[in-house]
Amino acid sequence: MAAPEESLRRRKTGYSHPEPESPPVPGRDPAVSPAHLHAGTFWLTRIVLLKALAFVYFVAFLVAFHQNKQLIGDRGLLPCRVLLNNFRQYFQDKTSWEVFSYMPTILWLTDWSDMNSTLDSLALLGLGISSFVLITGCANMLLMAALWGLYMSLVNVGHVWYSFGWESQLLETGFLGIFLCPLWTLSRLPQHTPTSRIVLWGFRWLIFRIMFGAGLIKIRGDRCWRDLTCMDFHYETQPVPNPLAYYLHHSPWWFHRFETLSTHFIELLVPFFLFLGRRACIIHGALQILFQAILIVSGNLSFLNWLTMVPSLACFDDATLGFLFPSGPGSLKDRVLQMQREIRGARPKPRFGSVVRRAANVSLGILLAWLSVPVVLNLLSPIQVMNTHFNSLHIVNTYGAFGSISKERTEVILQGTASPSASAPDAVWEDYEFKCKPGDPSRRPCLISPYHYRLDWLMWFASFQTYEHNDWILHLAGKLLASDAEALSLLAHNPFASRPPPRWVRGEHYRYKFSRPGGRHATEGKWWVRKRIGAYFPPLSLEELRPYFRDRGWPLPQPL
Template identity: 85%
Template sequence: MWAMSGWESQLLETGFLGIFLCPLWTLSRLPQHTPTSRIVLWGFRWLIFRIMLGAGLIKIRGDRCWRDLTCMDFHYEAILIVSGNLSFLNWLTMVPSLACFDDATLGFLFPSGPGSLKDRVLQMQREIRGARPKPRFGSVVRRAANVSLGILLAWLSVPVVLNLLSSRQVMNTHFNSLHIVNTYGAFGSITKERTEVILQGTASPNASAPDAVWEDYEFKCKPGDPSRRPCLISPYHYRLDWLMWFAAFQTYEHNDWILHLAGKLLASDAEALSLLAHNPFASRPPPRWVRGEHYRYKFSRPGGRHAAEGKWWVRKRIGAYFPPLSLEELRPYFRDRGWPLPQPL
């Protein structure tokens, strides 16, 4: 991880601070005389502050970069986003956020009662309140380590603060060889419109026939059927739904994997279908043709006509994303790329 940058550095910094939460000489679940250092807690708070601030700043910079193609570092970052499953970021961001809550706020999460861990902590707090504990060797070493950590974080934060105050912030980067105080920012641009690729299949022998009935495949969470309520998936997300969202920004020539998926659907591949929420051909033979349609989605207005009809979304067709394809037409495409040929059931 030390050779990484961006989100991997966020993992590195979080783990580095976590080291100083542990006592030096004991593995006890509740060690005495080693309270959590306020320096470490403020280190976590400084980390979550930079994460949240950077997430907002990079939106401004990202919108500027989409209009200015000279921001090559941003475009490289955007490409990296497409090839990764970044749901771990949600969990990773929760960890330093915990340092923003005190014991009274989080106490309800732990069982109470005689002999419980919570009761022992409260007892220890009552014993040391107002008292001056006798200096111990371990406590002195720990205090020296924490003070050294605070000085190190303050020194490494100087270029980070200067960068955040600059009109040309550099996000998702590090400013020192230790990679433990960095700038972060997820998603450099938020689009103003929501476009989606809707995959459809038909059993008609002629895909261009006016009476051909095209039926939608439904994904587990991304918008599809306008009447389906948006789902809540944080802090987890579905990788295929995620990639379909990015595919809608470009063309299928930039996302040849979507034709691979179309071939799997034409063969009713069980593994591919397990990633979907609804297969319209579940109890029938596989479709003869599969196509991709490009739609623009908007939320229906509360109290409007579409909302009254039970629709969460209003969608408008933009055009074809990829033309109707049969399994036979895709076989040479699969073969040229060395992909296993899908076998229909």
């Protein structure tokens, strides 16, 4: 018997014969629609989330593999062995477990005699696991816990090189990623481990705190965010500008006002879309990903913006992300359609593993709620701090970005000379060039995101302070005086590459501004105009630095 709607349609159109059915596709239940996935399931969402997280892990471990030896290795600028020894001596009256809980790292369990090899091993293991997850989309709790533990081991011994907000953000995101997966199974669609709503809301709570915290710190921080003038300066003074930043800096004033207003809208209002139903949640995810993509093309903020996209993916269900996957018999999309039908058509039988998993997810929700208390109090506080972790495992943290904007850009330029006397009037001082930070005014700004040069980033911070606050910069000067190969691998140009090492190295302080398009400097091929402010640190010789190194337990540079 025809349904009432069908009978009405036939009376209106005069069509009384049944429409021909499409031939069944082999291997597929004809009752399942081949075109549309149902809303409310997250099988494909999990695959996208895991691949995106694995990509960020891969970049982070790649940076670690290329730079850890020079920064925290045996002869690094801030050797982690010194940090571990100091920590052990300070807590010598504590048990091994108490020391580990203060600074969780696998390095406590390793031999420190060859720290370079140990650091390389951790980075290579992380690269291998993240590559597997990125390529296959398969993961289990053990693999994701391994990635989290490996990276936490590096962050906790990484000194100032790993002190940025995105390190804690990656660890919190990675911790949630552990609970996306089955315990043992390596399957892209583990049938008995559906994605928990608690885990999804963990990701959504993360992106809410990231964006809302960033918005609040701006409103409470620099007045230029309230005056809508911050973007007049941001592109020129951000840590590591890229080529597009040059042109965006010279945009009309009204465009900068629009950018600032849009930032407030995205960070202060859009996060609440998460709680307004499925459609609003999808709009939230799309706007946040678009916002991060704009930030990526306008600056080199490491893998921060790529990482911030990851929790936004939890806003999309299978029906939304289905377009990313091919259709066809046996495809992932086809299998999800079958699973959706089975879930709708039958109540799953309770299994011991499912009960344990549900208990684990509930425990995760309670843990996140408990650890969020100080984070929420910080968000509500008029003296809000940003990019802070409240526990050594970095599980729930507070975030924020660019609460204040520098109005002028200053740079520390390291220079060397072969002159016997640093004060000789005929001494020729030559600049060392870093990989990405501004130096030679004629050099085009670099484009490296999501990769990250940690030394270049710290040089930006050092320019706001004195060398007494950044003693590692004197260690770097000593290594340049010895033409240390490891330290020089962090730089783009060594003016003494084909000559003996310099006799003196000094730090000069300069003010940098973008050249004006069409102006004299721009026509000369200069991206920057710089003016000397004064000395950052005086000329130093290797002999003068040796006592300084001994006091800090740093290896003495050996001149070539």
